[in-house]
Amino acid sequence: MENFSEPADWTFPIPIHYGPGRIADLPEIAKRNGMTKPLIVTDRGSENLPFVGELLDRLNAAGLHTSLFAGFSPNPLDHEAEAGKIAFVSGQHDGVIALGGGSGMDGGKAVALLAGCDVPVAEIDYQLPVPKAEHFPPLICVPTTAGTGAETESTAMITDTDRGIKICIAHPDLHPCATILDPGLTIGLPASLTAWTGVDAMVHAIEAYSVPDFHPLCDGAALEALRLIGGALKTAHAEPENINARGAMLVGSCLAGISFIKGLGLVHSISHMVGAVYNTHHGLTNAVMLPPVLRYNEPSLGKKAGEMAHALGYADESFAGLYAGIVETLDSLSIPTGLADLGVEESEVASLAEKAMGDSATDTNPRPISLPEMKDLIRSGLRDNR
Ligand SMILES: [Fe+2]
Numbered sequence: 001m002e003n004f005s006e007p008a009d010w011t012f013p014i015p016i017h018y019g020p021g022r023i024a025d026l027p028e029i030a031k032r033n034g035m036t037k038p039l040i041v042t043d044r045g046s047e048n049l050p051f052v053g054e055l056l057d058r059l060n061a062a063g064l065h066t067s068l069f070a071g072f073s074p075n076p077l078d079h080e081a082e083a084g085k086i087a088f089v090s091g092q093h094d095g096v097i098a099l100g101g102g103s104g105m106d107g108g109k110a111v112a113l114l115a116g117c118d119v120p121v122a123e124i125d126y127q128l129p130v131p132k133a134e135h136f137p138p139l140i141c142v143p144t145t146a147g148t149g150a151e152t153e154s155t156a157m158i159t160d161t162d163r164g165i166k167i168c169i170a171h172p173d174l175h176p177c178a179t180i181l182d183p184g185l186t187i188g189l190p191a192s193l194t195a196w197t198g199v200d201a202m203v204h205a206i207e208a209y210s211v212p213d214f215h216p217l218c219d220g221a222a223l224e225a226l227r228l229i230g231g232a233l234k235t236a237h238a239e240p241e242n243i244n245a246r247g248a249m250l251v252g253s254c255l256a257g258i259s260f261i262k263g264l265g266l267v268h269s270i271s272h273m274v275g276a277v278y279n280t281h282h283g284l285t286n287a288v289m290l291p292p293v294l295r296y297n298e299p300s301l302g303k304k305a306g307e308m309a310h311a312l313g314y315a316d317e318s319f320a321g322l323y324a325g326i327v328e329t330l331d332s333l334s335i336p337t338g339l340a341d342l343g344v345e346e347s348e349v350a351s352l353a354e355k356a357m358g359d360s361a362t363d364t365n366p367r368p369i370s371l372p373e374m375k376d377l378i379r380s381g382l383r384d385n386r
Contacts, residue, residue, distance in 0.1 A: 001231050004183065004247025013258060014152050018181040018251065020243055023142065026055065026097070026180060027062035033138040033177040035095030037065045039088050041108035042100040043072040046144065051185065052099070067091050072100075072107035075166070075275045075282070077159045078121040084111035088137070095138045098176075101197060102148035102282055105141055106156035112139040113154065113171055122160055124169040127360060136174045144185045146236070146249035147197025147283050149204050149257020151179040159276045165355050166272040181254060183246035191237055193283075194249075195333035198233045200283030201253035202329075203267050203290055205229065208259035209308060210301060211364045215262045222259035223311040228252030230312035237333055263364025266293045266356070270378055273355040280342045287335040288342065292381045294323055300367035327386050338383040349378050 007019025017025055030038055038059065046052055047070035059066040069087040072080050088096070088111055096115070098108020113124050116136035123131055141151035150156075154174040157166050189197070202225075209222035232248035239245060270293070271285040298305070298319050305319040314325035336342065344352075353374040356362060362369065369377070 001244065001248055004244045004251065014176055015178045016152070016181060016254065017178065020182060020184045020247070022180050023055065023182045023185060024058070026140070026142070027059050027064060029178050029180065030059065030064055030095060030097065030140060031062070033095065033140065035064060035138055037091070037093050038095040038097050039091060039093040039111070040066060040068045040097045040099055041072070041084055041111050042068070042070050042104035043074065043107060044070055045074065046070065046100045046104055067093070069111070072103050073279070074103050075159055075279050076103050076107045076110060076156070077161055079161065080107065081110035081114055081121050081158055085114035088115050093137070095140070097140045097142060099142045099144065101143070101145035102150070102200075105143060105148055105150060106158065108141070109139065109154050109156040110158055110169060112137055113156065113169055113174060116174060117171060121158055121169060122167065124171060125167045126155065126170040130172060133171055133173050136171070138177045139174065141176045141179045142185070143179070143181065143250065143253070145189060145193065145197040146186055146246065146253040147200040149201055149253045149260070151181070151254060152176060152258055153261065157272060164276055165358070166276045168360055181250050183243055183250045186246050186250060187241055187243070189240070191240065194237050194240065195335065196281055196283035196287060198229065198236060198249055199287040199290070199330070199333065199335065201225065201249070201256045202229045202233065203286045204256035204260045204264065206308060207265035207267055207361070208256070208262045210265055210297060210304060210366045211263040212366050213262055218259045218262035221255045223307065225252045225256035225259060226308055226311035227313070228255070233329065234332060264361035265365040266296065266362060266369065266377065269356040269359035269361040269365070270352065270381070272359050272361070273352045274339060274342070274344055276355075277348065277352065278343050284335070285339070285342060287330055287333070288337070288339055288385070289381050290330070291323070291327060291386045292377060294326065296377055297365065297367050330386070338381065338385050339378070340382045344382065346379070346382065349375055349382070353378050
């Protein structure tokens with residue numbers, strides 16, 4: 001594997017500053033992008049991490065009058081985003097630093113979106129007509145897990161609490177002005193979160209590559225993501241301080257995030273609704289649903305199954321080889337074998353299926369699905385699903 005201990009700067013698709021220790025560059029990058037009073041947005045779980053306090057001190061020492069909003073749940077809620085916007089406006093902030101795993105970054109992006117669009121969260125649903133935007137604040141994304149991969153674009157998954165569903169919010173005029181990929185920030189991640197977020201990144205690349213659209217740019221990113229993740233996930237899990245494995249995972253996750261501009265699939269549409277109802281961890285929910293969705297999609301994958309197996313480094317480049325390799329990986333990461341282990345009840349299957357049918361990721365799944373098939377698929381994911 002390549003050497004991931006050296007810094008590098010890339011400009012595709014936005015300015016990306018990679019390298020161990022690059023978080024030290026945040027004050028200068030914030031200033032360069034016009035921030036004088038940024039708001040750091042993160043999740044409640046990250047609020048008391050020592051490096052968050054150190055980051056605040058470092059930004060303030062550099063003359064940036066920085067505050068912290070840490071009001072987001074693991075599955076960010078619409079009213080939390082509204083509260084974040086109030087904090088942004090009342091504090092007269094002029095930039096957002098979205099910091100954290102999926103929830104912290106989605107929360108930060110939601111605050112930036114609301115700061116530029118004076119409408120309720122539900123009206124920024126990317127499936128609705130684009131709302132009028134005034135002026136978006138500059139947005140810097142700093143992932144602290146190698147999983148979400150959404151640090152290069154503005155989409156955020158937010159729970160619409162009235163409807164009990166997750167919606168994808170975004171605006172075509174908001175793009176992060178920079179992202180910092182510092183693998184050092186992921187060193188302290190517990191083994192379970194390393195596994196769950198890492199599988200989320202792998203699922204992003206698998207689902208994006210499986211979308212039937214012609215999109216060589218995303219497909220190239222997806223296969224390279226799978227190569228990096230396939231080579232580093234188990235090592236990052238087993239050797240948490242291995243900076244090379246952490247770096248490969250962080251870059252792989254970012255590439256996987258770029259690839260899913262193309263779309264996602266049924267793992268995500270089901271996982272979004274399970275997360276909205278049961279508040280389960282997104283990456284863990286994806287990991288549990290990956291085997292049954294792969295089996296459902298097998299007839300539509302064609303040669304892509306073998307190409308993904310090859311990218312992941314599996315010797316058997318067939319669907320059976322891909323499936324066996326993934327199951328072995330999930331087993332080695334102690335991923336449970338059913339949604340029931342996450343608290344999902346049989347009685348909720350029909351409702352979850354109806355909600356998942358409306359998720360945008362269902363539209364890009366390689367194999368179409370009917371409502372009865374969606375119910376069967378979720379039911380098949382409840383127990384002993386490998
Ligand atoms: Fe995801």
